[in-house]
Amino acid sequence: MKExxxxxxxxxxxLYTASRLLTQAYHPLLSEHGLTYPQYLVLMVLWEKDAxxxxxxxxxxxxxxxxxxxxxxxxxxxxxxxxxxxSADARQVIVTLTEKxxxxxxxxxxxxxxxxxxxxxxxxTPDTVPALFGMLDDIIAKLDNQQNQxxx
Amino acid sequence: MKExxxxxxxxxxxLYTASRLLTQAYHPLLSEHGLTYPQYLVLMVLWEKDAxxxxxxxxxxxxxxxxxxxxxxxxxxxxxxxxxxxSADARQVIVTLTEKxxxxxxxxxxxxxxxxxxxxxxxxTPDTVPALFGMLDDIIAKLDNQQNQxxx
DNA sequence: TCTATTTATATCGTTTGCGATACAAAAGTA
DNA sequence: TACTTTTGTATCGCAAACGATATAAATAGA
Numbered sequence: 119m120k121e122x123x124x125x126x127x128x129x130x131x132x133l134y135t136a137s138r139l140l141t142q143a144y145h146p147l148l149s150e151h152g153l154t155y156p157q158y159l160v161l162m163v164l165w166e167k168d169a170x171x172x173x174x175x176x177x178x179x180x181x182x183x184x185x186x187x188x189x190x191x192x193x194x195x196x197x198x199x200x201x202x203x204x205s206a207d208a209r210q211v212i213v214t215l216t217e218k219x220x221x222x223x224x225x226x227x228x229x230x231x232x233x234x235x236x237x238x239x240x241x242x243t244p245d246t247v248p249a250l251f252g253m254l255d256d257i258i259a260k261l262d263n264q265q266n267q268x269x270x
Numbered sequence: 271m272k273e274x275x276x277x278x279x280x281x282x283x284x285l286y287t288a289s290r291l292l293t294q295a296y297h298p299l300l301s302e303h304g305l306t307y308p309q310y311l312v313l314m315v316l317w318e319k320d321a322x323x324x325x326x327x328x329x330x331x332x333x334x335x336x337x338x339x340x341x342x343x344x345x346x347x348x349x350x351x352x353x354x355x356x357s358a359d360a361r362q363v364i365v366t367l368t369e370k371x372x373x374x375x376x377x378x379x380x381x382x383x384x385x386x387x388x389x390x391x392x393x394x395t396p397d398t399v400p401a402l403f404g405m406l407d408d409i410i411a412k413l414d415n416q417q418n419q420x421x422x
Numbered sequence: 423t424c425t426a427t428t429t430a431t432a433t434c435g436t437t438t439g440c441g442a443t444a445c446a447a448a449a450g451t452a
Numbered sequence: 453t454a455c456t457t458t459t460g461t462a463t464c465g466c467a468a469a470c471g472a473t474a475t476a477a478a479t480a481g482a
Contacts, residue, residue, distance in 0.1 A: 125314045125330070128382070129389065129399070130292045130307070132406040135332050137285040138439075139413040144282065145440090155282070156468065162277045173430060178277070180287050183431055185469050192467075209430040209477045230280070237281060239412045241405045247281070250405050253393045254284040260391045261291035290469075297471090306437065325460060335461055337439050344437080361447045361460045 143236050147229050151222060157193055158226070160186075164199065164215050165223050171210040172201075180262065198222065295388050299381050303374060309345055310378070312338075316351065316367050317375050323362040324353075332414065350374065 125131055141155045148158055156179075163178050164170065176186040190213055193199050198219040204210030242250065277283055293307045300310055308331075315330050316322065328338040342365055345351050350371040356362030394402065 124318065125311070128314075129403070130289070130296065130385065131311060131331075132403060132410065133285055133289040133292060134307075134311075136406050136409050136413075137282070137289040139332070139410060139417070140282045140285055142417065142440085143413055149441095154467065155286075159277070159283060159286075162280075166276065171430080172432095179283075180291070181468095182470060184433080184471085187432055189468075204430095207430080207478075211431065233282065236416060237409050237412060239408045241401075241408045246405065249393075250402070251281070251284060253398065253402050254288050256391045256393045257288050257389050258284065258291060260389060261288075261295055264388060265291070265294065294470085301471095308438065323460080324462095333438095334440060336441085336463080339462055341438075356460095359448075359460080363461065 140233070140237065143233055144229070147226070147232060151225055152196060153222075156189055157198075158229075160189060160193065161198070161215075161219065161222060161226075164213065164219065169212055169214045171204060171207075171212055173210070175213060180258075292385070292389065295385055296381070299378070299384060303377055304348060305374075305378075308341055309350075310381075312341060312345065313350070313367075313371065313374060313378075316365065316371065321364055321366045323356060323364055325362070327365060332410075 121127060144155050144158065148155060153161070159179055160175060163175050172183055172186055172190065175190075176183045179186070190199065190201060194201050196218075197216055199216055200214050201211050202214065204212050273279060296307050296310065300307060305313070311331055312327060315327050324335055324338055324342065327342075328335045331338070342351065342353060346353050348370075349368055351368055352366050353363050354366065356364050
């Protein structure tokens with residue numbers, strides 16, 4: 119059996135598993151406030167800059183609008199944000215945080231620390247994290263470029 | 271705004287994005303044969319060792335049986351594998367590859383190389399991949415341990 | 423100006439992923 | 453043996469993801 123075919127040699131399986139398990143680590147901290155991890159990502163984007171069109175949020179998260187639109191609708195139902203027609207461009211839908219959406223930033227202030235401490239281990243420390251971030255960023259940039267090229 | 275809250279400082283978002291984009295890189299190669307990435311993972315498990323109970327496949331992929339069961343049913347419908355009652359333990363369902371499932375190993379033999387070459391970049395090379403694997407494996411092991419402890 | 427194309431969102435259908443729960447077979451216990 | 457607990461799978465419901473497609477508004481071109 120070819121070595122390349124072994125699960126243990128697959129980068130994608132590691133990323134897939136690490137991503138799932140780390141997302142699960144967020145779950146108890148977020149579900150306490152009725153949130154999912156992708157919803158938490160949307161909140162982080164809007165905390166950085168409020169009142170963004172759907173497209174900007176999708177681009178920031180590198181997701182498609184057909185993923186983000188239903189997600190935003192669910193968050194609107196929860197009263198976390200408001201979706202309103204853009205005034206300059208009537209096609210756009212501008213997403214704005216409500217009071218509840220802003221308050222969540224305080225309620226969730228300990229989440230990054232708690233999850234961060236859960237992943238610290240022998241080979242992943244404040245010293246090595248920058249190298250890990252660099253590799254993941256490079257992978258993401260490479261794959262993103264290739265996708266954009268295929269679209270032309 | 272707290273630095274910890276910035277999307278750019280989040281490990282989980284990087285893993286989540288890298289995992290999604292890399293899975294998308296598999297898509298054209300797999301859909302050609304009617305497969306999805308999780309189905310490809312199941313195949314890799316069964317190519318390593320055929321005729322395994324559902325539980326062993328789920329454990330190997332670190333997924334729950336309620337995820338794996340429907341996945342296996344779809345693959346059975348496609349004629350890739352067979353689910354049969356275990357003889358020793360009647361609760362078990364043993365999953366066995368069909369001829370088609372074995373043939374797929376040859377049809378997909380160039381997938382690892384193609385996807386592998388798609389992620390090679392400045393900071394991710396044959397020299398640095400072992401370090402990356404080590405860090406991801408440590409993160410996975412740490413999170414897996416914490417989950418198992420919470421269950422007791 | 424009128425039409426063609428692009429852009430911003432949304433809808434639809436399918437597959438995952440997972441928490442909660444159900445259920446039957448096996449194992450343990452009194 | 454009768455009863456309890458554990459184990460292996462499965463069902464259900466919901467929230468992502470995403471390919472394919474639709475729709476209206478804006479833009480470009482003739």
